Amino acid sequence: EDQVTQSPEALRLQEGESSSLNCSYTVSGLRGLFWYRQDPGKGPEFLFTLYSAGEEKEKERLKATLTKKESFLHITAPKPEDSATYLCAVQAAETSGSRLTFGEGTQLTVNP
Amino acid sequence: DTEVTQTPKHLVMGMTNKKSLKCEQHMGHRAMYWYKQKAKKPPELMFVYSYEKLSINESVPSRFSPECPNSSLLNLHLHALQPEDSALYLCASSQGPWASPNFGPGTRLLVL
Numbered sequence: 305e306d307q308v309t310q311s312p313e314a315l316r317l318q319e320g321e322s323s324s325l326n327c328s329y330t331v332s333g334l335r336g337l338f339w340y341r342q343d344p345g346k347g348p349e350f351l352f353t354l355y356s357a358g359e360e361k362e363k364e365r366l367k368a369t370l371t372k373k374e375s376f377l378h379i380t381a382p383k384p385e386d387s388a389t390y391l392c393a394v395q396a397a398e399t400s401g402s403r404l405t406f407g408e409g410t411q412l413t414v415n416p
Numbered sequence: 417d418t419e420v421t422q423t424p425k426h427l428v429m430g431m432t433n434k435k436s437l438k439c440e441q442h443m444g445h446r447a448m449y450w451y452k453q454k455a456k457k458p459p460e461l462m463f464v465y466s467y468e469k470l471s472i473n474e475s476v477p478s479r480f481s482p483e484c485p486n487s488s489l490l491n492l493h494l495h496a497l498q499p500e501d502s503a504l505y506l507c508a509s510s511q512g513p514w515a516s517p518n519f520g521p522g523t524r525l526l527v528l
Contacts, residue, residue, distance in 0.1 A: 338516050347420075347506050347519035348459065391458055395514070402447055402472055402513040406458035
């Protein structure tokens with residue numbers, strides 16, 4: 305069974321204080337790993353897709369990396385508007401492509 | 417148009433009511449999804465339509481009935497719901513079953 309574990313559950317940072325969120329996964333052949341951002345009461349917003357170990361993607365203050373067992377979302381010099389819940393999800397190659405397994409998320413709060 | 421739209425934004429219904437949630441996308445995506453999300457939890461997949469055909473039904477109770485009238489529209493018909501069905505219902509679409517889903521803003525449903 306595919307599993308995704310995100311840590312920490314919650315993270316409080318001061319504005320400008322860089323940190324990383326972790327997503328550990330167990331999947332029978334990784335097709336893709338997805339990162340989403342979700343604000344309270346809204347739908348998840350797509351951030352990145354990573355397909356193979358060693359791959360990296362960047363967007364503004366965010367950088368996602370992937371190894372064979374985990375992914376990191378690095379946040380550089382965060383701002384209060386980066387406060388949100390960050391969700392990681394995996395897509396297994398052997399199952400229906402439409403099925404994603406989500407982690408429980410990391411709730412990030414950035415204080416001014 | 418790069419958005420998934422959902423109506424209504426909020427819905428309150430009694431356990432004997434019949435209501436429908438609507439979702440629309442004009443990005444030419446051929447896969448559409450319904451997810452259910454409870455507070456502080458990740459989205460849970462309910463149904464997937466691929467090329468307008470139901471491809472995944474995650475053992476959802478029959479009081480939820482999906483419908484895909486055409487490639488741009490997705491409905492979720494609700495009947496005889498229970499209070500525990502109260503949640504944020506998210507519609508999503510993707511170019512195909514292997515692509516990352518783009519989520520709509522959701523419908524906040526309260527069952528009394």
